[in-house]
Amino acid sequence: MFWFFKKKKKKSEIFERLSEKLEQRKSEHIEEIKQKHKSVISWAKRRGIRVEEIAKQSARGLAAGVAAGAVIVSSGLPISEGTKQQSNTEKEIRNEIPDNTLQSSVKVKKDVSGEVKKTLSGEDMYNEKKISKKLSETLKIPVKVELDGIRLNKTYGVIGYESHLTRYPGDNLSTHFQSSVDREKYGRAGMAGGPGAWGYIAPSKQALTQKDIEREKYYLVAQTFLSPNWGSGEVKQWFRHRKMVVVNPANGQVVVGVLEDAGPEPSTGNSFGGSPEIIEALGFAGGGSDVLFYFVDDPDDKVPLGGYGL
């Protein structure tokens, strides 16, 4: 009844003085980071994050990382073995400047975006027959709704921004990118903590080919499990590495990629997913929107992956 007369318990003086000292030490550490580690400041600026926030988040990440390291070391396993054991459901990040033998070729192609945008203008995006015909004519490649009697559940819908896939056991941020530019550009997307729905693209780093690299770089995700043909192991395998063409009808950007993972969950509202490189090639900044998503009939593997041009 007289609770409102109760005096709030006063903090003890010694507590206040001690907490003040600890706070002061913390501020000194933050100041030291600012003074000594200029690259941390520029890293923070580029991402629009306050240095204090960086330190806080880094300290937490570090805490977890160091603890994980301690756990792995204490288990007697080498770190790489411990890393291999991690769950496929986790997400993993890692960058590396890998060996120089893995170089992708760059060719100048004719930009088709204007033509594609024009040809799709005013069309019903759900008219699969008409859209696939128009795309085949404009892109000069066989664009199909259905291939070998198999189709996806959708050919038009929202594409989501996916993380990088782990291409082989042990692939991570240190091993993933071919250049520091790529790492800077795409590293922030993080990595899926495991392979796609069909397993690793390559069995090991040594076995990784340029083709494997390209496949991950331009990988796509579709709801294969919602395909009307879904149900057998053969169909599941048929979807693996299946070449697709993705078109952003709003700007006419076209990219060719391959299916390397199944998803997204229907509850997300997205119908497809794309690697960070795919999303960028489509002209979406950090997120996705509606795209056309069709098979490319390319049995001889002639159509290159990546941004499409003629």
Added chain:
Amino acid sequence: MSMIIEAFFNKDNIIVELNTLDISEDEKEKLLKMADELAEYRFLNAILDKLDEKDKEIFLDYTHGGTPEVLAEFLHDKIVGIEEILKEHARNLEYEILEDIRSLKESPK
């Protein structure tokens, strides 16, 4: 968070020393939490000191999105004897905090 404390930062002596103070359990908990936070910053500084500029950025990338396992692997690759380095920083921090507590006890005002 508690994992790193268990792994490197032993607060047993700090707890013993705090128990000699006339402070509430709530205040004691808050101080221990601050000590943990301080340990994190201390470790962060120690790690950054050992990395070159390029690796600092990679490290920040990892801490802002990587898994603990990958970060651990990176740190072990880049910093020889990282456990010992962190243990030493943890010991120094423990000593400093104990000194703070003792000096407050000796000069209450």
